Amino acid sequence: MDISHITSHSLRSLLSLTERKDELLQGIEEVHAEIIRTLKGGVVGVVEIITSQPAIARPAPAAKPVAVAPMKTVKPPKAKKRTMSLEGRARISAATKARWAARRAAKSTEKVAPKAAKPAKAKKKRNVSPEVRAKLAANMKARWAARRAAKA
DSSP, X not given: OOOTTOOHHHHHHHHHHHHHHHHHHHHHHHHHHHHHHHHHHHOHHHHHHHHHSOOOOOOOOOOOOOXXXXXXXXXXXXXXXXXXXXXXXXXXXXXXXXXXXXXXXXXXXXXXXXXXXXXXXXXXXXXXXXXXXXXXXXXXXXXXXXXXXXXX
């Protein structure tokens, strides 16, 4: 019988069932004794037969319950990390380099047909008023003059 799945809760319920069984057996013995007492008053022969038979076998009382700690779950051992030998690593590196070299060679020998010229998109003209253009130019000239002065 595999007992690895028994928990402390199931042990407690088994203990309570055992105690209940003991109570029931004690009740049966009391009823048995009562029947014998009633029969003694009237029928002596029946009493002798009943008393000559062995009493109901009662199991030995269970030992006092022992506190059981809840079972711990066992974690599987961690898998060992795999290591690669230097030779294996060199083989993989060489194969990768050869694959990329072949790819580059195939690309360079491949004749690429010139793409059809796309019609140029007309650039959207942004109209700036002459006053704004003059203001922007003055600001830019001032920035460049400040840079030149900082260098010197």
